[in-house]
Amino acid sequence: MSEPKPKPPRKPPRPVSREWMFRAAAHYLERYASTQAHLGRVLERKVMRRCRERGEDPAEHADLVAETVAKFVELKLIDDRQFAEGRLATLRRRGASKRQTAMKLTEKGVDRETVAAVMEADETDEAAAARALAKRRRLGPHRLRERTERRDRDVAALMRAGFSFRDSAAAIDGDGSDEPSDA
Known part of the structure; x- marks a missing residue:
């Protein structure tokens, strides 16, 4: 049995260029909606990774990242x-x-x-949003069993999600319909 051939050393990636940066940003925006700040963070991470592999300083490309983000704002692809x-x-x-x-x-x-x-x-009612979360997480009236034993925990879960006690309790104690109950 012979020894496996050693792999040839990998070539370093191509240098960061204006075209590469534009393609990277366009590829990201094809898949995800983004803000200016978030796209800038994504591009900075890509540049950092590429520069680390090439042994370069990523700070040299900070202006290029800002320029690329500005170009996409100008093209109205980021709003x-x-x-x-x-x-x-x-x-x-x-x-x-x-x-x-x-x-x-x-x-x-x-x-x-x-x-x-x-x-x-925003015109969404806070109580309606609490009911939607309770339904999605199967809390309160959407729980199949142990509803009364788990009431306090369900209310606490909605409160941790940012709802007031009143809205949380109403969503948990309701009948599970999307309409508010008049108690």
Whole structure:
């Protein structure tokens, strides 16, 4: 039995260039919606990885990252306001509280003024969002058994998700319909 042939050494990756950066950003935006700040962080990570493999300083390419993000904003392929509106609708439909939604938008790099403006325009009722989360997580009236024994834990779970005690208790003690109960 012969020994396996040694693998030839890998060539270092090609250097970071304006074209490479543009293609990387375009590829990312084809798959995911993004904000300016988030795309910048993604590109910085890509540059850092590539520079580490080449033994270069990633700080040399910081201007190129900013220039690429600005180019996509100029082309109107990135719009923080539009991203925030779409993400807000998705999160609220899934049952996220206003607090949690604002936090997630801020984490993605949406500035506070835009978050405040988008949250102001939100017409989703907090109680309806609490009921949606209870349904999605099978809490309260959507639990198949042990409903009364688990009531306090279910209320606490909704409160940890950012809902008030009143909205949490109403969602857990309700009958499971999407309409608010008049108690």
